[in-house]
Amino acid sequence: MRSPVDLWVYLSTSPLIWLTLTLCTWIGASEVSRRLDRNPLVNPVLTSILLLSLVMTVFDIPYQQFFEGAQFVHFLLGPATVAIAVPLFRQWAQVKRLLLPIAAALFVGSFAAVSSVVVLGTLLGLSEDVVVSFLPKSATAGVAMAISASLGGSPSLTAVLVILTGIVGALIVTPFMNLMRVRDYAARGFAAGLTSHGIGTARAYEVDETAGLFAAIAMALNAVATSAVVPLAAAWIGR
């Protein structure tokens, strides 16, 4: 007979336990989020990251060891990003009908999302590494992390900033739009999806069907637009 300690030493170095733990944590966090009516404060991505981080810290597991298992999940970010083409294709008729407002709002919005980080970040004295990782924060996480990595930023920091941006946007969008007296739900949804990607889109679907559709369109288009705008902003700050 081997002791439980031996078992732990054996398991903690194999990818299997970290892959299983990542999936189970995600399923649990999704279930909690579903039961609380998808309240942005219990966003399953954030809850999962916090719980797994806690486990890593408490048991003193190096990130590299965790990632050996979790990399199989991480790999699917690429095909999932490509998959955004499908909803865009399905909704193409809607996009064509409002092509000009969409194109204008996409252009202005994607520049606003990126340039506001450069200006505010510089004013508040953020380090250059943080600013670079911050720039793509309104794009969906897979794209944002890839952009960040290609410019020498930190994809991990980007992932967390993307999720926090999603949560902040999802929390403020409805009261903010009501305050601004915007009643055009296509416009409201588009702004939510452009600013806060999937988390904003999920929020928009809860408020209004049209808003949700335009949020999904904005998320797909801004993934592409952010990929083009961020390298320009990075060149601007000399990166």
Next chain:
Amino acid sequence: MLRGLAALLFFQLLGESLVFVTGLPVPGPVVGLVLLFLSLLALQGSLRETIPAVEAAASALLGNLGLFFVPAGVGVVALWGVVQDEGGAIAAVLVVSAVFTLAVTVWTFVAVRRLLGSKDTAA
């Protein structure tokens, strides 16, 4: 489903290859997204069997999109020092930038739609 997953991976491979060869400063999967979108538009009349397979694989992946960025997010533990030191400034940039982006995006959309004279809010 399997055929759909293969198609998604194939377009990612195309995208990554194009980025590698041309040196475009855009992530490979985004180029794959654009290529797949263009292919779907061009081929929607013909590929009657493959398109539903791609749609099935896409909705399976997009339905759990959040899961895929958990592993990288956990890596932020290693960056705790940075986040702690600059936490206040990071929070300020996060909130102000989100409000600013929401505002200019919605105003641009509404203004251009009004200019074009389309009044309906239902899409």
